[in-house]
Amino acid sequence: MKNIFLATLLFTLPALGQPVISPEVHSDGSVTFRLAAPKATEVWLHCEGGGDSAMQKDDHGVWTSTTPPLQPDIYSYSFYVNGVHLTDPANPAIKYNLLNTDSQVEVPGPKSLPWALNDVPHGVLHHHFYHSAVADDDRDFIVYTPPGYDPTSHRRYPVLYLLHGYSDDTSAWSTAGRANVILDNLIARGQAKPMIIVMPLGYGTMQIVKAGWSRVGDPNLWQHNVEKFGDALLDEVMPQVEKTYRISKDRDSRAIAGLSMGGTESLVVGLTHLDRFAWVGAFSSGGLNTNYVAQFPALDAKANDQIRLLWISCGAQDQLLGSNQQFCDWLKSQGIRFSWTEPQGQHSFRVWRNNLADFAPLLFQGKK
Amino acid sequence: MKNIFLATLLFTLPALGQPVISPEVHSDGSVTFRLAAPKATEVWLHCEGGGDSAMQKDDHGVWTSTTPPLQPDIYSYSFYVNGVHLTDPANPAIKYNLLNTDSQVEVPGPKSLPWALNDVPHGVLHHHFYHSAVADDDRDFIVYTPPGYDPTSHRRYPVLYLLHGYSDDTSAWSTAGRANVILDNLIARGQAKPMIIVMPLGYGTMQIVKAGWSRVGDPNLWQHNVEKFGDALLDEVMPQVEKTYRISKDRDSRAIAGLSMGGTESLVVGLTHLDRFAWVGAFSSGGLNTNYVAQFPALDAKANDQIRLLWISCGAQDQLLGSNQQFCDWLKSQGIRFSWTEPQGQHSFRVWRNNLADFAPLLFQGKK
Numbered sequence: 001m002k003n004i005f006l007a008t009l010l011f012t013l014p015a016l017g018q019p020v021i022s023p024e025v026h027s028d029g030s031v032t033f034r035l036a037a038p039k040a041t042e043v044w045l046h047c048e049g050g051g052d053s054a055m056q057k058d059d060h061g062v063w064t065s066t067t068p069p070l071q072p073d074i075y076s077y078s079f080y081v082n083g084v085h086l087t088d089p090a091n092p093a094i095k096y097n098l099l100n101t102d103s104q105v106e107v108p109g110p111k112s113l114p115w116a117l118n119d120v121p122h123g124v125l126h127h128h129f130y131h132s133a134v135a136d137d138d139r140d141f142i143v144y145t146p147p148g149y150d151p152t153s154h155r156r157y158p159v160l161y162l163l164h165g166y167s168d169d170t171s172a173w174s175t176a177g178r179a180n181v182i183l184d185n186l187i188a189r190g191q192a193k194p195m196i197i198v199m200p201l202g203y204g205t206m207q208i209v210k211a212g213w214s215r216v217g218d219p220n221l222w223q224h225n226v227e228k229f230g231d232a233l234l235d236e237v238m239p240q241v242e243k244t245y246r247i248s249k250d251r252d253s254r255a256i257a258g259l260s261m262g263g264t265e266s267l268v269v270g271l272t273h274l275d276r277f278a279w280v281g282a283f284s285s286g287g288l289n290t291n292y293v294a295q296f297p298a299l300d301a302k303a304n305d306q307i308r309l310l311w312i313s314c315g316a317q318d319q320l321l322g323s324n325q326q327f328c329d330w331l332k333s334q335g336i337r338f339s340w341t342e343p344q345g346q347h348s349f350r351v352w353r354n355n356l357a358d359f360a361p362l363l364f365q366g367k368k
Numbered sequence: 369m370k371n372i373f374l375a376t377l378l379f380t381l382p383a384l385g386q387p388v389i390s391p392e393v394h395s396d397g398s399v400t401f402r403l404a405a406p407k408a409t410e411v412w413l414h415c416e417g418g419g420d421s422a423m424q425k426d427d428h429g430v431w432t433s434t435t436p437p438l439q440p441d442i443y444s445y446s447f448y449v450n451g452v453h454l455t456d457p458a459n460p461a462i463k464y465n466l467l468n469t470d471s472q473v474e475v476p477g478p479k480s481l482p483w484a485l486n487d488v489p490h491g492v493l494h495h496h497f498y499h500s501a502v503a504d505d506d507r508d509f510i511v512y513t514p515p516g517y518d519p520t521s522h523r524r525y526p527v528l529y530l531l532h533g534y535s536d537d538t539s540a541w542s543t544a545g546r547a548n549v550i551l552d553n554l555i556a557r558g559q560a561k562p563m564i565i566v567m568p569l570g571y572g573t574m575q576i577v578k579a580g581w582s583r584v585g586d587p588n589l590w591q592h593n594v595e596k597f598g599d600a601l602l603d604e605v606m607p608q609v610e611k612t613y614r615i616s617k618d619r620d621s622r623a624i625a626g627l628s629m630g631g632t633e634s635l636v637v638g639l640t641h642l643d644r645f646a647w648v649g650a651f652s653s654g655g656l657n658t659n660y661v662a663q664f665p666a667l668d669a670k671a672n673d674q675i676r677l678l679w680i681s682c683g684a685q686d687q688l689l690g691s692n693q694q695f696c697d698w699l700k701s702q703g704i705r706f707s708w709t710e711p712q713g714q715h716s717f718r719v720w721r722n723n724l725a726d727f728a729p730l731l732f733q734g735k736k
Binding site for chain 2: 152
């Protein structure tokens with residue numbers, strides 16, 4: 001159809017005219033990556049969990065690298081061709097990101113894995129668009145309704161507000177995070193209560209991401225971003241979803257959780273609005289203002305009566321482990337109860353998919 | 369947050385540590401593209417509407433090219449670094465595709481453009497997932513509900529089934545095609561009837577795309593793909609959406625249209641199921657079986673009583689123009705009425721966004 005593309009592909013194919021197969025997942029979990037780049041002089045592979053490796057060129061101009069056996073999981077990877085980052089042109093699976101889109105490969109495992117697509121009833125993702133007065137931009141949010149959700153019934157559902165990390169966008173939890181698949185599985189197994197999940201755009205101002213990494217370290221802009229995000233969530237997103245979906249409106253049916261920047265936002269918004277949220281989760285939180293008293297002026301042991309769950313986690317190999325532990329020390333010093341888990345792993349969706357699978361079953365359980 | 373990415377970015381940044389800005393749209397509509405690639409020896413830009421151009425390297429290792437002034441529109445583009453195709457790492461806007469993802473740049477124009485995001489009420493995109501028995505795979509479809517759609521009301525809406533092209537996926541019409549934005553605008557201006565749009569995955573078998581361009585020319589596989597797509601649409605997607613959404617179920621309220629492969633599918637499914645569809649649109653159809661009598665065995669002038677609209681279009685610079693004209697000649701020889709338009713343009717969403725904006729206002733109008 002598109003002859004320009006056809007010509008392009010043929011140009012980069014090896015002599016035999018066969019398309020390059022990449023990635024190829026072997027039965028032992030090792031993965032072979034291939035890139036046709038006859039004119040390149042240096043190609044590196046960066047693969048999550050596999051590190052960096054120099055790829056080797058064959059006589060057809062195809063560069064190849066094979067990892068050791070990898071655990072069943074979803075891995076991000078990319079190539080560096082003469083120093084330039086690119087996704088794998090032979091692989092349509094990507095991990096989209098506003099600053100750094102990578103390719104993705106899944107090493108399959110048992111159907112019991114939280115993120116495995118199973119033949120169970122599936123929920124629906126609803127993509128909403130609106131103009132934000134808080135941020136003065138056009139933005140979106142995504143709502144997961146669980147299997148069997150019926151807008152005409154009288155049943156009401158509890159709701160989890162689930163926040164992405166810095167440089168990701170609204171779609172991150174429902175694509176790389178597989179939040180809908182994870183909840184479909186948990187609900188089918190009776191391990192989580194059917195719930196609605198709201199995934200908003202996690203920025204209070206797009207300035208924080210439009211400027212790229214260069215302004216992430218600006219504490220004033222960062223704090224402004226977190227505060228305005230809270231305004232957009234509380235004043236714009238929540239009213240829309242509570243009007244549109246059959247959501248319980250009491251605090252005992254409302255949770256907030258997120259990863260990295262979204263972990264910080266969950267702590268800030270959740271713990272300063274305990275009149276609205278009873279369940280708070282923070283996965284690998286990043287960028288938390290360490291002036292905790294200023295950030296959480298009213299937070300003390302009296303909050304234990306309101307907090308049904310404060311669930312904090314950070315990967316043991318995450319460079320943010322120390323700052324998360326420091327915050328937990330402060331919580332302890334204030335007499336605030338929380339749950340701490342430290343799974344193996346870095347700052348990655350490999351950790352966060354498991355976080356969600358561990359956290360969601362705890363929500364909306366038991367009696368106050 | 370992600371130090372590996374930070375290190376990567378710094379590595380590819382020019383000396384002053386400023387991030388590369390790309391693309392930069394100037395006030396006259398010209399666009400400057402930039403790529404930091406100090407170690408590359410040859411970088412080409414391919415930009416829709418602007419052709420191919422060799423980029424020039426500056427002292428910081430940043431390659432640059434500026435187009436002539438471009439008309440307000442959305443353009444796909446990509447770079448070729450030492451022969452390797454890549455999207456623009458400085459630009460999060462992409463045109464996703466299963467075989468060839470490109471970057472995108474919008475040259476803004478007046479708010480009256482069909483695809484311009486305006487401050488009007490927005491519809492919602494609903495993303496559904498199911499297991500297809502026809503195709504034996506897990507797949508999805510997306511449903512647009514217009515502004516004000518209320519699942520609890522008794523109002524019923526007409527429905528347009530809108531099909532993407534070869535190598536695209538379910539998301540194409542709602543991302544690159546901006547179908548939701550176009551309908552939001554048309555509905556706000558009173559130029560189109562509020563309608564539901566269903567965007568299914570357009571493949572009867574994923575084999576046709578998993579093998580890449582190498583098997584597109586296999587007529588048996590192609591025909592199998594078109595036929596099985598029809599089965600999946602009629603037997604799987606339509607029952608689900610008619611059960612879930614407030615859709616009118618009479619043929620006068622049902623349209624089918626698509627682009628390229630999806631144009632062919634619209635003709636085949638629509639014109640062989642006139643008991644179900646009264647409105648058919650085919651944009652730049654590709655891969656239509658030229659044994660028309662075998663493809664449309666029962667189609668003759670009697671169909672004019674059933675066809676409310678048969679709308680066929682192909683860009684004047686599209687290599688598929690001849691085959692579309694040939695099909696139209698056959699329709700004429702059969703005495704079948706249709707509408708033909710031949711806009712300026714190639715095989716591109718630049719044409720198809722306008723196609724949708726021209727076609728949708730004609731739907732579900734007038735009395736039979």
